[in-house]
Amino acid sequence: MGRSPCCDKAGLKKGPWTPEEDQKLLAYIEEHGHGSWRSLPEKAGLQRCGKSCRLRWTNYLRPDIKRGKFTVQEEQTIIQLHALLGNRWSAIATHLPKRTDNEIKNYWNTHLKKRLVKMGIDPVTHKHKNETLSSSTGQSKNAATLSHMAQWESARLEAEARLARESKLLHLQHYQNNNKSAPHCFTHKTSTNWTKQNEGNGDQQLESPTSTVTFSENLPLMIMPLGIPTENRNRNSRDNNNKSSEIPAMIEFAVSSSTSSDVTLVKEHEHDWIRQINCPTEGIEEGFTSLLLGDSIGRKNETTASSGAGAVVVNESEYNYYEDNKNYWNSILNLVDSSPSDSPTMF
DNA sequence: AAATTTTTCAACCGCCCGTGA
DNA sequence: CTCACGGGCGGTTGAAAAATT
Numbered sequence: 001m002g003r004s005p006c007c008d009k010a011g012l013k014k015g016p017w018t019p020e021e022d023q024k025l026l027a028y029i030e031e032h033g034h035g036s037w038r039s040l041p042e043k044a045g046l047q048r049c050g051k052s053c054r055l056r057w058t059n060y061l062r063p064d065i066k067r068g069k070f071t072v073q074e075e076q077t078i079i080q081l082h083a084l085l086g087n088r089w090s091a092i093a094t095h096l097p098k099r100t101d102n103e104i105k106n107y108w109n110t111h112l113k114k115r116l117v118k119m120g121i122d123p124v125t126h127k128h129k130n131e132t133l134s135s136s137t138g139q140s141k142n143a144a145t146l147s148h149m150a151q152w153e154s155a156r157l158e159a160e161a162r163l164a165r166e167s168k169l170l171h172l173q174h175y176q177n178n179n180k181s182a183p184h185c186f187t188h189k190t191s192t193n194w195t196k197q198n199e200g201n202g203d204q205q206l207e208s209p210t211s212t213v214t215f216s217e218n219l220p221l222m223i224m225p226l227g228i229p230t231e232n233r234n235r236n237s238r239d240n241n242n243k244s245s246e247i248p249a250m251i252e253f254a255v256s257s258s259t260s261s262d263v264t265l266v267k268e269h270e271h272d273w274i275r276q277i278n279c280p281t282e283g284i285e286e287g288f289t290s291l292l293l294g295d296s297i298g299r300k301n302e303t304t305a306s307s308g309a310g311a312v313v314v315n316e317s318e319y320n321y322y323e324d325n326k327n328y329w330n331s332i333l334n335l336v337d338s339s340p341s342d343s344p345t346m347f
Numbered sequence: 348a349a350a351t352t353t354t355t356c357a358a359c360c361g362c363c364c365g366t367g368a
Numbered sequence: 369c370t371c372a373c374g375g376g377c378g379g380t381t382g383a384a385a386a387a388t389t
Contacts, residue, residue, distance in 0.1 A: 016357070016383080038374065054375075055358065090377060105378075106356050 066098030
């Protein structure tokens, strides 16, 4: 079916916004809320399409936006979440509340991606170049284990993100019930995706990442990197967010996993490992920072990244794939464990 | 100081999904 | 069930700014 363009292009302005236009948009939304974006430009006296207005608002004019340089902490968060979620910028943005997905995407493309490449890490898979050399050894199984865990943590992470957004939605409904207009921060991006997630049997339905688990004869368990687009992966986060039909597949996998000796082994290992990373460990972040954020000194000397979850060897002459990867995912999962909201336990 | 190249990032584009008529 | 609409998302573009020659 053909789709009409979002706006009649004739006579509509494009390109950079002027301060006057910003002022008009701001004033209108402050007084009326954005309502229907399609009809907003006319009401607000703007020669723009609704989409353009929405973009300007969500990426620039919203009052709850933090601008300026990204902190090291934010950089870490982005890298770690990208390793888990891939290019799902909106999902990543839910963990950086004052940053927009567009800003994060730009920052990734212009700064972080290059930095990883420089360090010999594939920004898509978050794996070191050397990894492919060890693919036929037992190390790949360990890597798969870690990736498998990352997969599960990804599901948990998304559930957290959704809970956070649902919470915002509740705020919004609260305002609407009281015939108040909601603050601006509640009027964007939260309005459509979450409303029906908990319908039906009343169970909390968890967002699931598209399962990319595949089996091969040689490897009992192989996880395809989240960052790599495949036919099985949907195009964007919405696809993952909203297709609850994918969740049973995930659960099914979990159930069948428990009956498979190979995977049971994996899961036992996994629990041990998770217990290990749940212990308070100092220095993981520091280790991660030196590993990923360009601390060249950290790569020259053997560095103990953490006292508990395994030291990472970053000696250039003796690169240890397994330990390095373990620390990498350790750091990612550590981030998830320390995420601000009280998350539902998946295991 | 001027010209050229590179980087940054705001904005656009096209696609997709949910919703409701 | 079909279709149109509204809106969200990720990829891409291109003008402006910064860096380099």
